[in-house]
Amino acid sequence: MKGNSYLTRKIHSLLGVVPLALFLVNHAITNYSAFEGGPEGFNDSVEMLNGLPLIYFLEIFGIFLPLIFHGVYGLYVAYQSNWNNSRFQYGRNWAFTVQRLTGVITFVFVVWHVYQTRYQVLIGELTHEQLGNQMHEIFTNPVSVVLYTIGVLAAVFHFANGMWSFLVSWGITVGPRAQRISSYIWMGVFVIVSALFLLSIAAFRGDEFAETSAAVRTWIG
Ligand code: HEM
Numbered sequence: 001m002k003g004n005s006y007l008t009r010k011i012h013s014l015l016g017v018v019p020l021a022l023f024l025v026n027h028a029i030t031n032y033s034a035f036e037g038g039p040e041g042f043n044d045s046v047e048m049l050n051g052l053p054l055i056y057f058l059e060i061f062g063i064f065l066p067l068i069f070h071g072v073y074g075l076y077v078a079y080q081s082n083w084n085n086s087r088f089q090y091g092r093n094w095a096f097t098v099q100r101l102t103g104v105i106t107f108v109f110v111v112w113h114v115y116q117t118r119y120q121v122l123i124g125e126l127t128h129e130q131l132g133n134q135m136h137e138i139f140t141n142p143v144s145v146v147l148y149t150i151g152v153l154a155a156v157f158h159f160a161n162g163m164w165s166f167l168v169s170w171g172i173t174v175g176p177r178a179q180r181i182s183s184y185i186w187m188g189v190f191v192i193v194s195a196l197f198l199l200s201i202a203a204f205r206g207d208e209f210a211e212t213s214a215a216v217r218t219w220i221g
Contacts, residue, residue: 012073013169015066016162023063024159028193031200038208039132046128071107078103095161102158109151136209139201152197160190 030049034042052058078100116138120126126134138144164186167173173182203209 008073009077012070012077013166015070017166019062020066020070021159021163024155025193028156028196028200032196034132034135034209035199035203038203038206039211042132043129046131050128067110071103071110074103075107095164099158099161099165102154102161105151105154106158109147109154113148113151132204132209133211135204136206139204140210145201145205148201149198152201153194156190156194156197159193160186163189 030045031042033045037044049055081100117131117134120134121128121131139148164173164179164182167182168179173179
C-alpha cells in the first residue's frame with residue numbers, strides 16, 4: 001500500500017510538469033498573441049494549434065487525462081494533509097500551504113473556464129474563430145475579470161512553486177544554495193507568465209475583439 005502511494009505520488013508529481021506545466025506556459029504564450037497581434041494574431045495561434053496533427057489525441061492524453069488525474073489526486077492529497085505541516089524548513093511552510101490552496105482554486109477555475117471555452121466549441125455553440133469574441137464578452141464583465149485574475153494567479157503560482165518543489169523532491173536542487181537560486185528563478189517565471197496572461201485579459205477587453213461578438217453570442221447572460 002505504501003509502495004503504491006509512493007508511485008502514485010511520483011506519477012502525480014511528474015504529470016504536473018510533463019505535460020501540464022508545458023501546457024500552461026504554451027497557453028500563456030498563445031493568449032499573449034491577442035495582446036501582440038490583436039484578433040488576427042490570436043486567431044492565427046488558435047488555428048495553428050488546432051491544425052496540429054493528432055490534435056484530439058493530444059488534447060485527451062496531453063491535457064485532459066493528466067489534468068483530471070493531477071487535479072483529483074491533488075485534491076485528495078490536499079484533503080488528507082496536515083495544513084500546518086512542518087516538514088519544510090522555516091519559510092517554506094507558508095508555500096506548502098499556499099500550494100494546496102492554489103491547487104484547489106485552480107481546479108475550480110479550470111472546470112468553469114473549460115466550460116466557457118473548449119466545451120462550447122465541443123457542443124457546437126462556438127467555432128474556434130469565435131473564441132476571441134467569446135473572451136471579449138467574458139472580460140467585459142468586471143466580476144469575470146476579477147475571478148480570472150484570481151484563477152490565473154493561483155494557477156501560475158501553483159505551477160511555479162510546484163516546479164520549485166519538484167526539483168527538490170526529484171533530487172535535482174539538493175543544497176540550500178541551489179534551492180535559493182531556484183526560488184529566484186521560479187519567482188521570475190511566476191512574474192513573467194502571470195504578466196503574459198494578465199496582458200491578454202487587457203487585450204481581449206479591447207473593442208477590436210468585439211466586432212463580430214453581437215452576432216455570435218447567445219448563451220452567456
Ligand atoms: C487570461 C487567461 C486565459 C485565457 C484568455 C484563456 C483562454 C482560453 C481559450 C480561448 C481556450 C479554448 C482554446 C481552444 O479551444 O482552442 C482555453 C482552453 C483551456 N484553458 Fe484557458 N485561458 C486562460 C487561462 C487559463 C489558465 C490559468 C488555465 C489553467 C490551467 C487554463 C486552462 C485551460 C484548459 C485546460 C483549456 C482546454 C484546453 C484545450 O483543449 O485546448 N486557461 N483557454
